[in-house]
Amino acid sequence: MLLSIKFQARNRFLERGKAVEKCFKCGTCALMCPVTRYGEGYNLRETFMYDIFSSEEPPAKQNLWSCSVCYKCYEVCPQDVNPPKVFKALKEIAFETGRAPLSVVSLVKSVIHTGMSFPMSDASRRMRAQLNLPSFAPKDVDDLGKIAKNTGLERKLDILKAKRTNEHE
Numbered sequence: 001m002l003l004s005i006k007f008q009a010r011n012r013f014l015e016r017g018k019a020v021e022k023c024f025k026c027g028t029c030a031l032m033c034p035v036t037r038y039g040e041g042y043n044l045r046e047t048f049m050y051d052i053f054s055s056e057e058p059p060a061k062q063n064l065w066s067c068s069v070c071y072k073c074y075e076v077c078p079q080d081v082n083p084p085k086v087f088k089a090l091k092e093i094a095f096e097t098g099r100a101p102l103s104v105v106s107l108v109k110s111v112i113h114t115g116m117s118f119p120m121s122d123a124s125r126r127m128r129a130q131l132n133l134p135s136f137a138p139k140d141v142d143d144l145g146k147i148a149k150n151t152g153l154e155r156k157l158d159i160l161k162a163k164r165t166n167e168h169e
């Protein structure tokens with residue numbers, strides 16, 4: 001039986017991920033997914049085929065953000081479904097509708113303001129030195145800030161952060 005999708009944003013989502021309707025729930029993708037295998041609280045079979053697509057509000061599902069976009073599942077899918085593309089579409093909808101998690105807002109802000117998605121720790125610096133890598137200094141961070149401001153991204157992030165913070169209080 002092919003996957004059936006029931007939720008409000010269905011048409012909007014299918015414009016971006018039409019191939020998902022070809023999924024016949026074989027579970028091969030979950031066998032190859034490293035986050036399913038080594039992560040906690042994430043199972044591609046449950047996330048992709050049951051949790052998300054049996055939900056009326058899949059973009060609100062927080063576990064879709066656990067996908068590391070490695071494309072292993074896409075390589076093995078016999079139906080050419082491309083789960084990370086499906087998640088990408090849902091993440092875009094989640095961001096546009098204010099349902100992206102606070103951790104993602106912090107990560108994007110970190111990239112805009114420091115050029116890095118995580119803080120450089122002393123341990124990371126030591127490891128780079130041991131590997132004879134040059135010290136890391138992000139370039140053109142000012143330009144990133146200008147782009148974020150002029151495209152409205154910074155403002156969107158502030159609105160999203162305020163919304164999610166209020167929801168958690």
Ligand code: SF4
Nearest residue numbers: 023024026027029077
């Ligand atoms: S491998 Fe492809 S067809 Fe099989 S469950 Fe995963 S997405 Fe669906």
Ligand code: SF4
Nearest residue numbers: 033067068070071073
């Ligand atoms: S792309 Fe995402 S869902 Fe697919 S195997 Fe990688 S982590 Fe798992």
